[in-house]
Amino acid sequence: MFETVAFYLFSVLTISMFSIVVFSKNALYAMSALAAGMILISGFFFLLDADFLGVVQIIVYTGAVMALYAFGMMFLDTTQDIKENITHSKIIYGLWIASAILIVFAISAPIVTNHLMLDAPLMNPDLFGGTNPQQVGVILFTKYLIPFELAAVMLLVAMIAGIVLVGKKMDDSITLCDSYDEQMTIEEFDVKDEK
Amino acid sequence: MTLTHYLVLATILFVIGLIGVIRRRNLLMLFFSTEILLNAANIGFAAVSKFYDDLGGQMFAFFIIAVAASEVAVGLGLLVLWYKKNGSIDLDTLQKMKG
Numbered sequence: 001m002f003e004t005v006a007f008y009l010f011s012v013l014t015i016s017m018f019s020i021v022v023f024s025k026n027a028l029y030a031m032s033a034l035a036a037g038m039i040l041i042s043g044f045f046f047l048l049d050a051d052f053l054g055v056v057q058i059i060v061y062t063g064a065v066m067a068l069y070a071f072g073m074m075f076l077d078t079t080q081d082i083k084e085n086i087t088h089s090k091i092i093y094g095l096w097i098a099s100a101i102l103i104v105f106a107i108s109a110p111i112v113t114n115h116l117m118l119d120a121p122l123m124n125p126d127l128f129g130g131t132n133p134q135q136v137g138v139i140l141f142t143k144y145l146i147p148f149e150l151a152a153v154m155l156l157v158a159m160i161a162g163i164v165l166v167g168k169k170m171d172d173s174i175t176l177c178d179s180y181d182e183q184m185t186i187e188e189f190d191v192k193d194e195k
Numbered sequence: 196m197t198l199t200h201y202l203v204l205a206t207i208l209f210v211i212g213l214i215g216v217i218r219r220r221n222l223l224m225l226f227f228s229t230e231i232l233l234n235a236a237n238i239g240f241a242a243v244s245k246f247y248d249d250l251g252g253q254m255f256a257f258f259i260i261a262v263a264a265s266e267v268a269v270g271l272g273l274l275v276l277w278y279k280k281n282g283s284i285d286l287d288t289l290q291k292m293k294g
Contacts, residue, residue, distance in 0.1 A: 003196050004196060007196055007200065007204075011204050014204075014208065015207060015208065015211065018208060018211045018212070018231050019211060021215065021224075021227050021228070021231065022211055022212070022214055022215035022218070022219070022224075022227075022228065022231070027221070027223055027224070030224060030227055031227070034227050034230060034231075037231075037234075038230075038234065041234050041237070041238065044201070044204075044238055044241065045238075045241055047196075048201070048241045048242055048244070048245045049245055050241045050244065050245070050253050050256075052253075053237075053241060053253050053256055053257065056257065056260060057237075057260070060260050060263075060264055061230075061234075061260075061263075064264060065230070065263065065264060065267050068267055068268065068271060069223075069226075069227075069267070069271065072271040072274065072275060073223070075275045075278060075279070076223065076274075076275070076278050076284060092217065095217050096217070099210065099213050099214070099217070102210075102213070103206065103210055106202075106206040106209070107202075107203060107206055109202070123249050123250040123251050124248050124249065124250075125248060125250055126248070135250060136250065136253060136254075136257075139250050139254060140254065140257070144254050147254075147258060151257075151258055151261040151262075154261065154262070154265050155261060155264065155265050157265070158264070158265030158266075158268040158269050159265075159268060161268065161269045161272060162268040162269060162271070162272040164272075165269070165272030165273060165275070165276050166272045166275050166276070
């Protein structure tokens with residue numbers, strides 16, 4: 001009973017929040033609605049006994065990703081409404097038809113897969129004991145250790161890329177600081193000469 | 196609550212994100228829509244993970260979250276760079292080659 005009520009409540013709220021994101025003209029409203037939708041999605045993870053995933057969803061999405069968007073939007077002009085010239089062409093209608101077909105396939109897929117049965121679950125949570133975060137930890141550091149390390153390297157690469165792209169003077173080499181100082185002094189002399 | 200309920204919900208959210216990707220011309224809104232798409236997939240993975248008693252789905256959801264975080268870091272950096280250069284993040288201004 002509780003699960004049913006919670007499921008439908010979270011469904012309605014999530015769908016309405018994401019609809020605001022997609023159809024809103026103001027970028028700030030869209031971002032706030034997206035943050036709310038991310039928190040509401042973590043409710044589904046708690047309903048599905050994926051406690052650790054729900055906590056990670058709140059921390060990573062609303063803590064890191066939305067904060068990054070908020071700081072990124074300081075660089076962009078978001079005070080005025082977004083003007084978009086939406087053109088209706090044959091490509092758009094083709095994409096609508098393709099997405100409608102995708103909906104039909106995606107909704108009918110569970111009906112077909114109901115006949116599929118997994119004979120021996122590879123990673124049954126009951127095999128590991130303990131709570132959900134403990135099970136996740138055991139699997140993450142045994143079977144999925146290499147993907148975990150690769151994800152760590154990927155995040156490091158993304159962090160360096162983000163810093164280099166946005167930071168000022170990042171395309172200058174740090175080891176060439178001496179020549180950089182010389183350039184500065186020469187420029188200063190030029191300015192004095194002009195005066 | 197059955198698996199079908201959760202999968203239908205994930206489909207609806209995915210379609211909302213897909214409408215956003217098709218409809219919006221602003222690059223920032225396009226990034227928001229891709230976040231919706233990734234989250235819809237995450238719900239599907241978590242639901243399958245529970246109803247088939249297999250933790251693999253949750254693992255894949257974790258890696259999707261990692262991919263989404265790095266995508267945002269790099270994508271937002273490129274977006275800010277493009278805005279500084281051109282003063283607009285409309286998708287139509289990206290058409291330089293007129294292919």
